[in-house]
Amino acid sequence: MKMLRTYALRLAQADMVFWLMPALIALLLAGTIAQKWMGLYAAHQMFFSSFIFWVGPLPLPGGYLLLGILSINLTLKFLLGSEWRWSKAGINLTHLGALILLVGGLLTALTAHERYMVITEGQETPYMYDYIERELSIFVDEHLKYKIPFDKLPRTLSTLPFTIEIMSTCKNCEITKRAETQPDEFGDTALHGMAQFMALDPKPREKDPEADLSGLIFKVDGLDATQDGIYVAIEGMPAPIMLTHNEQIYHIMLGKAQSMLPFSLTLLDFVKESYPGTDKAKAFSSDIIIKDGDLEWPAKIEMNKPLRYKGYTFFQSSFERAGGVERSIFSVVENKGRLLPYIGTIILTAGLLLHIFMILRRPKKRKAS
Amino acid sequence: MIRLFFTLLLFLCALPQYARAADFDYSAFAQIPVLHEGRIKPLDSFARLHLKRFSGQSHVRDLSPSAWLAQTLFDPARATETKLFFVQNKDLKMQLGLPLDQKLFSVIELQGALAPTLSQIPALLAKEDGALTPAQNEVLQLHDDVLQYLSLMRSFSMILPLNIDLPEKYSDSAPNYLALYPVQDDILRDVKRIIKVKGDNIERYSKDEQKLAALSYQLTILQNAAQNNQSLAIFPQGGPGGWRAPWQVFAHEDLTLWQNLAAAYRSNNAQHWRDISAQITQHAQDNTSATTPQKLKLEILYNRLKPYHVAMALYALSMLLIFAPARFIWAQASFSLAALAHSAAITARMMILERPPVGTLYESLLFVGLITALIALFIALKQQSRAALFAGGMATLLLLSIAPYLLQDGDSLEMLVAVLNTNFWLTIHVLCITAGYALCILSACLAHVALFLRLRGGAKDLLRKLQQNIYPISMFALLFTAVGTILGGIWADQSWGRFWGWDPKENGALLIVLWLIWLQHGRISGHMKPLHFLIGNAYLNVIVALAWFGVNLLGVGLHSYGFINGIAWSLGLFVAGETLLLSGLWIMIRIREKKPHEA
Known part of the structure; x- marks a missing residue:
């Protein structure tokens, strides 16, 4: 117990901040400059919304890790290391405000959805749509029956009266022309709809993930010969892919998660x-x-x-x-953490003002004594 | 279209020249309100902006901006010969066949030189911004400027006399488009009838018929070229968006006053000119509620006085007085006057634009300069500190002298884009952050002074006093930057729905906050010795510069409103220079302070 307290007190020291700050500053600079090349979203994910990121073989601490340590340091400092004197009230309040801001940040990171x-x-x-997530949706007679996140597509879908086998997917696709002379990668399987003249090649993600064009190629089995075969689906298709089975109409669509x-x-x-x-x-x-x-x-x-x-x-x-x-x-x-920054700011401002007020009053006191 | 403009130019050049307007009083003319770039401003500002844009100068020859504008509008023949357009690029001059040692060119000279490049324009326009060479960029700019200038020149072409003998049938009419406009259809019909009878060979026409054909041709050309000419929105029509240019309203608006004004100008009648321009000013001001005479006068005063130059001169004077063998009060007085002029300038801007003082990068420099100066002045008055006055004065001078370079087309006192146009948050967040910048810069400059003092040795008391000042200033800097940064988040949450997005400008502000937190905790934990604390504070200059300008260079994110080209080098140089200077100071101070121990 004593040892725990020793460690806790060590973690509550001001020099923790002294050592953490250069790392945070470096992370901030790297994450900001990287935006120029990676785009805001990717840089955000890599540097700030991560515990550890890799530069070649070298693991470096990400935003979550550094801010996490800072939060622990601040919490312990506030609970164990605060001097509860009037003259330290400003500093204590400032630390509390900063802590609330960090907690608000955590809550936002966990709950906010845009x-x-x-x-x-x-x-x-x-209806509203996700900026980033895509999904495959299947309608039966105009009623939405299945919604599968693009990132969690299984290899085969067998819950339907026919099977859908996912041949390939790309999060950002280049649409290319399917050359007639090109030896057919799908053998004798029939090509339907856009698949007859369209092929998809993966290309690097866009800087803005909203601008990605996701797509997939799948194979349908278990329907009649006129419908079995290869299909291509891309985001924002003018019309969904239509299949019929037992006089039921199936529509298959790919798009932003709804x-x-x-x-x-x-x-x-x-x-x-x-x-x-x-x-x-x-x-x-x-x-x-x-x-x-x-x-x-x-x-x-x-x-x-x-x-x-x-x-x-x-x-x-x-x-x-x-x-x-x-x-x-x-x-x-x-966003469930919306209110915390407001509270945090008020406390932090009050704390800093109080602290500065104390500093400015100090020399006069000395003179008086 | 462009060819048409040049054809028209030839007509305008053929106009008789007799105006010579040397001793005119332009003060009433300068006050006529005009709608330009989303704001009602006096003609004085309108003229200054255009003159600056075309020539890069505030005067051409002996013409004031208003005199230049009057010449452009009412005496196009002379205006086409005025050396107005600034061409700097040597490659471009070579390519256009312009004399290399000449800097300013008249529109006539440029017209000839630019004509062969017309065919390249579509290809150049199709290229991306970054792909153009400086010379290509300047070609495009020059074409654009010339077009704009010609359009301005034609604003009142309907009331200017045509250089033509009127045919007998219309000889009672005044020889200008406005007078002939009601009979233009008749003239056209007459000409068509002549063509029907005599064909289109003009030599077979009678003298009078030739005059008729020439007149019809000129009227058509004039009208075609002036269509959509909205350069000079000078007639208030209904609501705030309803200002119209002469060519848009001549059919139903009474242009008599303007005709008289043009006549006064062209007959060189100074008395008439003054009276009529005063009447027009009065008339325009009576007809709009969008502005007031006071506001227009204030803007003209602001344009004329150049209060920032006054302020800079006074700041510079006070810097000299600090070191002069004079009582400190003189330096303080000069500094106070400078700060007064500086504040007056910013207040005037706020009144003219009816918005908070900081909306553009340029304005942020002016404002940060003022705050730096005011805090320095406060300390200097309270503690009789020459060092504080010096640090603050130098910082402000530097900021004010950089500011004009951030304006590419002159100070247009521009309006803000929609996202920034929320007065409450703009005021609170931006003012907080910029005050934070000012405190950081002051703290950094004081730290510079302290470091030099420490290197020189001696003056222990002064050094201690400086350090005592730096500590609360950097605390205040932390307060303002931290609160300002978070308020920015709150503004973003209020306006765009996300509190913090790791946008470069946000990160820049956070960078300063983290740096200041680092300094404070380093000092408290004892890991940072007083010397290192000083150096850390001095380096705030670089941190602030990076946050302020550096992030704009990245050109990504919501805050790229202040994006500027060509600043990268200056910024790089500044960062490198400061880094070198401060590491040099650090090493020299360490060497210097070790020696006595060894001895």
Whole structure:
């Protein structure tokens, strides 16, 4: 017990911060500069959302590890190492504020989910899409029956009355022309739909994972001869792949992972306001109607003025204008740690102010004594 | 289209020249409001921006910006000969066949030189930004400038006299487009009838018929070239977005005042010019609620006084006075006046733009400079510290002298893009961060002074006092940068839905915070000796520069609003220089302070 306390006290020392900071600074610099080449998302994943990352054979501490140690150090310092005197109140408060910020960061990292919605003027939808995750969805007679995350596709799908065998997948695909002269990699198996003239080659991921074009090639078995064979599915296909079995229609689609809000939004009007005489945007806003059960009421989502409802926050993130039709794009964020930064900031600010106040008063005291 | 402009230019050049407007009073003309780049501004600012853009200078020859604009609008013939366009690139001059030792060129000279490059333009435009050579970039820029200039020059072409004899039928009319516009269809019909009867060989026409054909041709050319000419949105029409250029409103708006103004200019009548321009100013100001005469006057005053130059001169003076054998109060007084001019300048900007003081990279430099100066002044007044005044003054001078280089096209006092246009958070977060920058820079400059003092030896009291100052300043810096950074997160959460995204600018701000935390904890844990603490503080300059400008070089993320080309080298040089200087100081101080022990 005594030993534990010794270790704990050691971990609570200020020099822990002294040793940790250079590592954090180096990580921060590396992670920032790497964004230029890797893109924000990939650099974020590699440097900041990791415990350890590898540079060649060398393991280096990632953001989670360093911030984790810092949190332990701060917690122990706050609980065991704080001097509970009036003159140290500023420092103690500052440390508490920083700790709350770190906990908020952890909670956000664990719970926050960011998705987006695209709504055309006049349309109502409860659906939102993931920026990053893709999924394969199968509809039977227009009803969604299966949803399989792209990363968790099994080799064969046998829950259907026919089998689907995944031949190959690519998270970011290059669409190439299937040369007729090229010896057929699938032997005698028939090619259907786009597969007849299209092949997919994996290519490096885009800097922005949202821009990846995912795709897969699969083989259908167990239907009739006109339908068995090879199919190609890519994200954003104009029409889903259609199969029929026992007069039931199966639709197969690949796209951004979809989920549903417990309510729906209708876009009435999207407005873009520019500075007079220029194209420079001054403000964007969307007039919407929220429909939750039997209730419905109007609301407005503006740039910099999001809508918050039932733990979801909707932001005007973008818009599309094509063929006289306007579409609003909202990002939808769920974050359970939202409040902590606000609390943390207030405490931290108060603490630092108090501490500086103490420092500035100190010399006068000496003079007086 | 471009060919058409040049054809028109020939017409304009053929106009009779008789205007000579030397002793004109341009003060009322300068105040006429115009809508430009999303904001109502006085013609003075409009003229300055264009002049700066074309020539890189604030005056051409003896013409003030307003005088230059008046010449451009009302005496195009002379304006085409004014040496206006700045061409710097030697390769480009060679390629265009322009004399190498000449810097400024008239539009006539450029027109001839640029004509052969017209065919290259589509190919150049199709290339990506980075793929162009400096000369190619300048060719594009030059074409664009010339087009813009011609369009500006044609803004009032409907009221300028045409260099033509009117046919008998229309000889009662004034020889300008505006007067002939109502009968333009008749003229066209007449010409068509002549062609029907006599064919299109002009030699078979009678004298009067020739005049008619020439007139019709000129009117058509003038009209075609002026279509969509919106360069000079000078007529208030309804709402704030409803300002229109002369060619958009001439059909229904009364242009008499402007016609009289042009006539006064061209007949060199200074009295008329002054009276009529005052009338126009009055009329325009009566017809819009988008701005006030006070605001326009303030902006003109701001343009004329160049308060930052005044402030810089006074800061420089106070730096000299610190070392002069004069009482310290003179240096303090000069510094105070400088800070006053500096504050007045920033306040004027806020009033003109109706927004918080920091929205662009340029403005952040001005603001950080002011905060640095004010804190330094506060310490210098309170403690009679020459070192603090010197450190603050040098830092501010440096910041103010870098600032103009961050403006590529002159100070347009521009409006902000939508994401940044949220006054509350913009104020709180940006001001907090920039105040943090200012404190860091002051702390760093004080640390520099302290290091030099320590190297020189002696002055122990002064050194101790400096160190006592640095500690709370770097604590304040931590407060402002930390709170500012987190507030940035809160702003992001409020506006874009994510608290922290590891965006380069956010990371830059965090970098400063981590550095300051490191210094404080190093000092407290005893791992950092006072000398190292000083050096760490001095290096804050580099950390701040990286966070401030370095991240813009990456050009990724939400904050790339302040992206600038060509700053990389200066930044690299600064970082390398500071690193060398500080490691040099460190080594020299260590050598110096070891010697007595050995002896």
